[in-house]
Amino acid sequence: MNNDVRKLLAGYVDGELTDEEKKSVERALLENEELRVELAEFKNLKEVTGMAQYADLPDEVWESYWESLYKKLELGFGWIFFSLGAIIILCFGAYTVFSELFADPSAPLWLKIGLPTMAAGVIILLVSFTRQRLFAYKRDRYGKVKR
């Protein structure tokens, strides 16, 4: 049987065919028992899905929907500002500590070596973590799905 006619069955059940398409399906239905069985199956499926409905949420959830969304929005901005502030303070703190540390001749050598080494380690870890996240994002098969 012509596969194109078979695919038209979906449109036939949903009343979505043009007159010409409809006639070609009806002609095929007269000739083909298998197609008639398939049509009956599709009609039954449509009836079954017509009896079902997706579960709704309680009214109070809908009433507070915007409120809870707005809180999330504010929370997001809060985190952005907090993170920016924390980065600025940390950078300033690190600059102050290191400039004073290296300017002080009485500071022990192990401290002058140990502290910058630790800071370098933290920076490498941060860069590595960020790179991994970016790599995972780029490999996301559906991250950039455009329809």
Next chain:
Amino acid sequence: MCSDTVLVSQIQSGNKKALGQLVERHKQVAYRLALGLVGNKDDAFDISQEAFLRVYKSANTFDNSKPFLPWFYTIISNLSRTWLRKRKSRDYRMVDVDDVSFLLVDESNPEMAMEKRETIASLRSALLQLSFEDREIITLQHFRGMSYEEIARMLNIPRGTVMSRLYYARRRLADLMRNDSNE
């Protein structure tokens, strides 16, 4: 009343009230679309909210010459795929989902409801086993009652592709339901 596109252009300039209007207009659609895709009420609710947050954050990437709903649907669909992947369903099926109450019998006829409950349970089970793409097209056509033309616009595919995707999705759904009743 402002159109969706006008509201998004207001959101682009940081107008939260416009977002509020857009949310009121589409919150239930967003929830139901997500529910059809992930099959879990709580997660569908979270996905719908996250979708609106994305609208706010990514409003500048929206092309004002195009309709809002297909763009919004793409956001919901991508979020749903990510959610399913996080559920460790590698092939994007919902077999691990434990919320069985996402699909209910229409209770408008109580006598019928008793009889049909078993059939709906079978439908629910079959839907859980469908691929993401099949479930998507079934959700849009059967449960959202969208025309082929609307689905084509929403998914940015030709009308003929809508029809053939629906044919194969229904074929698989019917097979799954038949197998379920034979077991």
